[in-house]
Amino acid sequence: MAQPSTTALPVQLQSLSKFYGAVHAVEDVSFDIKAGEFLTLLGPSGSGKTTLLMMIAGFNRPTKGSIRIGGQEIVHLPPHKRNIGMVFQNYALFPHMSVGENIAYPLRLRKIGRAEVEDRVRKALDLVQLGGYADRRTSELSGGQRQRVALARAIIFEPRILLMDEPLSALDKQLRETMQIEIRKLHDRLGMTTISVTHDQREALTMSDRIAVFSKGRLAQVATPTCLYDQPQSQFIAEFIGESSFLPLRKASGGLAYGGQVIQFAETSPDTFDKPMLMLRPERLHLCALEEANKGADGNIFDGQVQTVVFQGDSLLYEVVLSEGHRVVVRVPNRSDDLRRMPQAGNRVALRLDRADTRIVRAEG
Numbered sequence: 001m002a003q004p005s006t007t008a009l010p011v012q013l014q015s016l017s018k019f020y021g022a023v024h025a026v027e028d029v030s031f032d033i034k035a036g037e038f039l040t041l042l043g044p045s046g047s048g049k050t051t052l053l054m055m056i057a058g059f060n061r062p063t064k065g066s067i068r069i070g071g072q073e074i075v076h077l078p079p080h081k082r083n084i085g086m087v088f089q090n091y092a093l094f095p096h097m098s099v100g101e102n103i104a105y106p107l108r109l110r111k112i113g114r115a116e117v118e119d120r121v122r123k124a125l126d127l128v129q130l131g132g133y134a135d136r137r138t139s140e141l142s143g144g145q146r147q148r149v150a151l152a153r154a155i156i157f158e159p160r161i162l163l164m165d166e167p168l169s170a171l172d173k174q175l176r177e178t179m180q181i182e183i184r185k186l187h188d189r190l191g192m193t194t195i196s197v198t199h200d201q202r203e204a205l206t207m208s209d210r211i212a213v214f215s216k217g218r219l220a221q222v223a224t225p226t227c228l229y230d231q232p233q234s235q236f237i238a239e240f241i242g243e244s245s246f247l248p249l250r251k252a253s254g255g256l257a258y259g260g261q262v263i264q265f266a267e268t269s270p271d272t273f274d275k276p277m278l279m280l281r282p283e284r285l286h287l288c289a290l291e292e293a294n295k296g297a298d299g300n301i302f303d304g305q306v307q308t309v310v311f312q313g314d315s316l317l318y319e320v321v322l323s324e325g326h327r328v329v330v331r332v333p334n335r336s337d338d339l340r341r342m343p344q345a346g347n348r349v350a351l352r353l354d355r356a357d358t359r360i361v362r363a364e365g
């Protein structure tokens with residue numbers, strides 16, 4: 001995490017709910033966002049991300065619960081008294097104003113003098129790499145430039161908190177990836193507490209100190225990107241963040257078993273759930289010819305047959321059907337020396353999973 005600025009404030013959500021009749025848009029959400037943290041709300045469409053963000057911004061009143069900024073309860077405060085900067089998905093720029101006038105707007109609302117406004121607009125434009133654009137019309141700008149203007153307008157009054165709702169979803173992939181890094185750098189320079197919404201797991205992994213994953217209005221898990229990826233608490237998280245195949249395990253006398261074998265873990269017996277699933281990340285599996293598989297190796301070995309091989313440039317994607325019938329996806333990096341020796345569709349193969357990479361998650365449903 002970047003060094004928080006001295007004015008950065010924590011945000012605390014406690015038992016927060018929003019109901020629309022029978023629709024529980026947000027249900028009983030509690031967690032803290034640290035001062036200066038970049039936190040992303042991640043979840044599928046309809047999981048309650050925008051509703052939660054709008055409650056923090058003050059445009060949407062909670063049915064229940066508390067929101068504190070810097071320890072102060074703000075649920076009863078109108079949006080303009082919360083001192084929060086906001087960036088929307090569709091930019092929401094004023095079309096009849098120039099770039100400079102758009103950015104100056106929050107300062108004019110606050111009755112700040114002309115000279116200071118001009119100075120701060122110039123600095124804000126430099127910060128988002130639009131120096132010299134003050135007099136342009138917003139209609140003359142590209143999507144990426146418009147989003148930079150929206151960002152400059154959101155931060156120019158030095159809000160205590162910055163909120164962004166799907167800020168990059170209108171941009172094409174390449175620009176989106178550039179802007180992810182740019183926004184993260186800007187956050188690191190300003191150090192303000194930032195809460196961003198996305199449904200794009202890669203964007204969340206790229207930008208965030210921590211990610212709060214939502215499912216059907218509820219908080220499923222909040223953790224750092226590495227922790228969410230390597231130690232997801234449920235099959236939902238494992239499927240939503242990264243790719244994964246799953247094998248159902250059963251309880252056996254020696255531990256948890258798949259087919260005829262007891263699964264080996266790095267640590268002593270892991271927590272068990274009602275329906276434990278073995279999580280297999282495609283890049284953590286080692287693919288080898290059946291005769292090369294060392295059955296005495298330290299780890300878990302599964303037999304199967306290659307169904308398809310797809311060349312994806314940087315890697316090869318294998319679909320393997322195990323002897324027990326489950327499908328497993330394996331990603332093999334494209335290293336030129338390996339390619340010719342790689343198994344083909346129809347070949348019998350073995351998959352090895354090191355103990356250190358052996359994880360179970362709770363099955364859905």
Ligand code: ADP
Nearest residue numbers: 020023025043044045046047048049050051052
């Ligand atoms: P997300 O931003 O994750 O896509 P939303 O917060 O927009 O999700 O919506 C969460 C749920 O609340 C959805 O089922 C949505 O249909 C419902 N919802 C959102 N706003 C309203 C509203 N004003 N009236 C009724 N239902 C709403």
Ligand code: MG
Nearest residue numbers: 046049050051
């Ligand atoms: Mg939304």
